[in-house]
Amino acid sequence: MEKIQSTCNYCSLACNFDFHVENNEIISVLPTKEYPVNIGFGCIKGLNLDKQSTIYKSQVKPSIKLENGGKKILEWNDAFELFASKIKTIQEKYGKESVACISTGQLTLEEMSLVGHVFRNHVGGNLDGNTRLCMATSVVAHKQSFGFDAPPYTLKDFELSDTIVLIGANPIVAHPIIWSRILNNKIKNKKIITIDPRKSETAIHSDFWYGIKPKTDLIFLYTLANFLIEKNWIDNNYINSHTENFEEFKVHIKNFSIHNVENLTGISKEKTIELAEMIHNGKNVSFWWTMGVNQGYQAVRTAQAIINLAIMTGNIGRAGTGANSITGQCNAMGSRLFSNSTGLYGGGDYDNLARREKVAKALGVDPSIFPTKPTLPYNVIIEKIISGEIKALWILCTNPRHSWSNNSQFAQAMKNLEFFVVQDLYEDTDSSKECDLFLPVVPSIKKEGTLINTERRISKMNPVLSKEKDALSDYDVILGIGKALGMGSLLNGWETPRSAFELMKNTTEGMPCDMTGVDYDKLSNSKGIQWPFKAGEILINDERRLFENNQYYTPSGKAKFIFEDIHENPLKFSAEFPYILNTGRGTVGQWHTQTRTREIPYVEELISKKAYIYINTELAKELNIKNQESILVSSINGNKAIFVANVTNDISKEQLYAPIHYIETNELTPAVYDTYSKEPSYKATPINISKII
DSSP states (O other): OEEEEEEOOSBTTOOEEEEEEETTEEEEEEEOTTOTTTTTOOOTTGGGGGGTTTSSOOOSSOEEEOTTSOEEEOOHHHHHHHHHHHHHHHHHHHOGGGEEEEEOTTSOHHHHHHHHIIIIIIIOOEEEEGGGGTTHHHHHHHHHHHSSOOOOOOTTHHHHOSEEEEESOOHHHHOHHHHHHHHTOOOTTOEEEEEOSSOOHHHHTSSEEEOOOTTOHHHHHHHHHHHHHHTTOSOHHHHHHHEESHHHHHHHTTTOOGGGHHHHHSOOHHHHHHHHHHHHHOSSEEEEEOHHHHSSTTHHHHHHHHHHHHHHTTOSSSTTOEEEEOOSBTTHHHHHHHSSSSSOTTSOOTTOHHHHHHHHHHHTSOGGGSOSSOOOOHHHHHHHHHHTSOOEEEEESOOHHHHSTTTHHHHHHHHHOSEEEEEESOTTSTTGGGOSEEEEOOOGGGOOEEEEOTTSEEEEEOOSSOOOTTOOOHHHHHHHHHHHTTOGGGGTTOSSHHHHHHHHHHHTTTSTTOOTTOOHHHHTTSOOEESOOOTTOOOOOSSOOSOTTSOOSSTTSSEEOOOOOOOOOSSOOOSSSOEEEEEEOOOTTOOTTSTTGGGOHHHHHHSOSSOEEEEEHHHHHHTTOOTTOEEEEEETTSOEEEEEEEEESSSOTTEEEEETTSTTHHHHSOSOBOTTTOOBOOSOEEEEEEEOO
């Protein structure tokens, strides 16, 4: 029996597992004991990676939809030629930017790099990723505050922090391995603090819960910062030596009085002081945020308010500290740096001539092939499909008919397309069912490549099983399309995932994410390597954090205080829509749109098959709504959906909470986005509810 170590491609932790294989069959899946991320633990999703594409199998070969609604199976080369012909025809008729692509943070680094090379560099279309739905906010916040998209922490910091502040994060459900790291923290009298509108699973098990009104985070964080400044509970030496713009920030937040905090945020003056004291008294305070912050209409500034708290109290660059964004998908970090969508490979801007020359040299191409501007963001791509400006769309391993905010908008967009291509494991997703050309691909257990997790750790995905006859990986498909498009010598150096990794590695030389010292072959059976890791560097520690030298990536080398006036929710609450819809994960076993986790028997046995929504006990009583009764939820976006009511005391009276795993949930969320990141505002939708008569 052979043991093969590989990486999980669900959440952002990218845990490693040992697959025990015999005769091309997986006998068992066990967490890798020495891997520094999961240290011998695994959640139900990772432990069932062997179930992918076992129950819901797609055909091995591609297919085209016929006019009568049926489908025709194609040979791969015919599918590639059809793709290339359609794209070229549409561009000739409507212009270069009439085609678009949406990828995912669950592709390998090499796959997303290659699709960027094919679709951005060569085709010239717009390409964004579904990481726009989860991590765009943190990317922009990091770039503006730190000078580069640089999550500074290592997961070990959960075990080294005496004061852990979780803001809009629910790791018990969303990142269970993170919760295991928190539980492994042996510091006496450590404090686990959760700030969340809902008494989530994590809030229930925290030492302190601050039940904040939805989307008043920025007011609360500014008030907290102002109080800390008034008490002089800040690190003046750190501020003076390693930050800029503090005096302006201090003036800006001066009017955020602690006397107004309860009325505005729902958190009392006493509780606010209590939190300020814990931050002041903590030796190593860490601030952690995820989708509860990122998915909002003023999300970037909220994330930066967290960064401001960390740098003004000197809680960054040391063990157990940091302003730490927890990523969503397994390779969202790779997508952010190597998809060639919002910037050049390895970071940098399209209008930076020196950077263009350097990346071109690393790839062995002329810099003129690179786009001259960032891609249109996801929301604009959808809007331009609806307006008729974009006529072709290729989506890879994502399901926007389900996951896109105000997903009926994507349903409308699909009907407007002249050519709609879906590349996925499954031909029966909400998006796949409507496509013109379906490109089936193999699951992660049959693929090769690398992923970069939430703490910047590069890990290896190794094929555990061999592919069936005619079956292709995402990399194979993208490469085949590139050849059909006539890229020729532009594909030199892209022949295999290994060669693509070498190209990407070369593009990082001298950048904050420099990984020129990483040996692709040595990543197998290793502990992974966090970037930066430069050529010639000797790895001393498996767990390293950024900014230990107090040097940032800004022109001044200092962290920036960035702030802004408070924006009102662009969607107003009224008598017609008096309640707030919040959304998020439902259970540990569910993932995004449930296309993969439905193959895990234990998950399918336990989860609700119907969309459900949490409603406060008192509100349910007032409206005569019984537990498990079906109710109608109406949204300010004009849509309605039916949910099963789950009556609970863990949510306040004016709020409701629905898991994202059901298509009904995003029928209700609005087409509203953060100004800077263009990330959708999933968390504060005005709604109404009624009994079904």
